Amino acid sequence: MTGARKGGGLLVAGTTSDAGKSVVTAGICRWLVRQGVKVAPFKGQNMSLNSFVTREGAEIGRAQAMQAQAAKAEPSALMNPVLLKPGSDRSSQVVLMGKPVGELSARGYHGGRQAALLDTVVGCLEELRGSHDAVICEGAGSPAEINLRRTDIVNMGIARAARLPVLVVGDIDRGGVFASFFGTTALLAPEDQELLAGYLVNKFRGDVTLLEPGLDMLESLTGRPTYGVLPYQHGLGIDEEDGLRVSLRGTVRESVVAPPVGEDVLRVAVCAVPLMSNFTDVDALAAEPGVVVRFVDRAEELVDADLVVVPGTRGTVKALEWLRERGLADAxxxxxxxxxxxxxxxxxxxxxxxxxxxxxxxRAGVVDGLGLLPVRVRFAREKTLARPVGRALGEPVEGYEIHHGVADVLGGEAFLDGCRVGAVWGTHWHGSLESDGFRRAFLREVAAASGRRFVPAPDTSFAALREEQLDRLGDLIERHADTDALWRLIEGGAPAGLPFVPPGAP
Incomplete structure (x- = not known):
């Protein structure tokens, strides 16, 4: 593979949202870079409240930043040219090439703006293909959303425009994976089916030999092979696009805890505010031995917490109202x-x-905050996108900023461009807890204020844990997928003569 020509590509689609597209894309990127292939991830359009700031000051989805790390590539706006950040059930902020360009309703976006962006998306993909041996693209939702196909720029729309072979991932743990594979194929137009090369089963539990007859039957029905069966593995969560999950060592509600170094564990409660954004900030806490992280939505759940985190949100005023309605503000x-x-x-x-x-x-005007820090905030139309570097608690800290709010700090002790008063800290910096020395110093302060005999582990490296996790994704692909066949797809495109599967057959 080290002599690969430039411009190979593959689109990883899914039968549903959360089928495992992000994980598979990252795994393929990590597998390829191990083989000496210069590879980049790509997602034409992403909808997520978890985002990241590149070195050039562009905002992209955190999943694409993680996939870039899997590929050992510097994250770039080219990797996620369109990012939609929901502000309600019906509207989103549109971020184009890393910069916000306005708010649009779902009807307005799909009614015209989306199709106009196809040239931009294709141009970014082609630029990446011109400078890399391979680009592994991630789709969104399902490629068989027939009501949205006309304006699609992230699934079969980009596949057809760029002549990308398509691999469809299905989550067998949900059940119905064969019907999902067949139905997805049959709902596509003949021109789209020409690019659908085959399938990848994800999250399989049990004896794979029991599955093989079904895979053979699927191939006889569709004329398309299955490129691998990935086993179910715990703890493979990565930076999520949606949902509520502690990524490194966690589950939906509560993180899994390694034994503490000291005598006590430290309990962290994260308020699950509406439109929560960048909740991946607490991943580094969950990675610490002896730290329990859980997401909460009731006041009584704060009682035994040693630290409460109020995370980022795309709806600050809405989050404020929610905290008050649920009694969390008083708590x-x-x-x-x-x-x-x-x-x-x-x-x-x-x-x-x-x-x-x-x-x-x-657009609520002036609203009273909780009054727990001497800060007044004014929302500016221009969004702050930055990668600050500084020091706090005697340790170096790196982070990133994504916000419209401009904070006027009126008192307290300086803390990461925010402030601290007693045991209350506030900052606009996302990602600061990934700085190992600072995180340990912060947890020591929390333990002291809580009266806990908790000792941070002296050697926990969040970056090293993330690399181990990405290597595990690469291992999944290398050990359980037909990598030779995958590489032929990436380099040569979809095989010619793939049969058309009509709806309703057999």
Missing amino acids: LARRVAEGRPVLGICGGFQVLGERIEDEVES
Whole structure:
């Protein structure tokens, strides 16, 4: 593979959302880069509240930033030219080439704007293909969303425009994977079916020999092979596009804890605010031995927490209302009065302040904050996108900023361009807890304020854990997929003469 020609490509589609497209794309990228292939990830259009800032100051989906790390490539706006950040059930902020260009309803986007973006998406893909041996593209949702096919720029639309072979991933753990594979194929137009090369089964439990007769029958029905069966493995969560998950060592509700170094564990409660964004900030806490991270939505769940995190949100005023309605605002105020630790990040930092003036995001005007930090926030139309570097608690810290709110800090102790008052910290910096020395120093402060005999592990490296995780994804592909056949797809495209599968057959 080291002599690969430039411009190979593959689109990883899925029978459903959360079928495993992001994981498979990352795994293929890691497998390829191990073989000496210069590879890049790509997703033409992403909908996610978890985003990242590249070195050139562009905002892209965190999943694509993680896939770039899997490929050992520098994240770029070219890898995710269109990012949609939901602000409600019906509208999203449109981020084009890393910069916000406005808010659009779903009807307005799919009614015309989306199709106009196809040239931009294709241009970015071709630029990446011109500088890399291979580009592994991730689709979105299902390629068989027939109501949206006319304006599609992320599944079969980009596949047909760029002549990409398509591999469809199915989550067998959900059940119905054979029907999903067949139905997805049969719903596609003949021109799209020409590019659908085959299937990949994900999250299989049990004896694969029991599955093989079904795979043979599927191939006889569709004329398309299965390129691998990936086993179900725990702890493979990566930076999520959606959902509620602690990625490195966690499940939906509560992280899995390695034994503590000291005598006590440390319990972290994360307020699951509406439109929560970049909840991956707490992954680094969940990676620490002896730290339990759980997402909560009731006031009583804060009682035994040693640290409460109010995370980022795309709806700061809505999150503020939600905290008050659920009694969490009063519970936070009681914690602060007792000197118990609270950390607000980005939107969570903003709600802890005295006042919010918002004519941009919610257009609610002036709203009282929780008054737990001496901060006043004004929402600016221009979004701050930055990669700050600094020091806190005597340790170097790196992070990234994604926010419209401009904070006027009126007092307290300086803390990562935010402030600290007693055991309450607030900052706009996402990702700061990934800085190992700072994270350990912060947890020592939390333990002291909580009266816990907790000792941070001296050798936990978040970056090393992430690399181990990405290597595990590469191992999955290398050990359980037909990598020779995958490479032929990437380099040569979909095989000629793939049969058309009509709806309803057999």
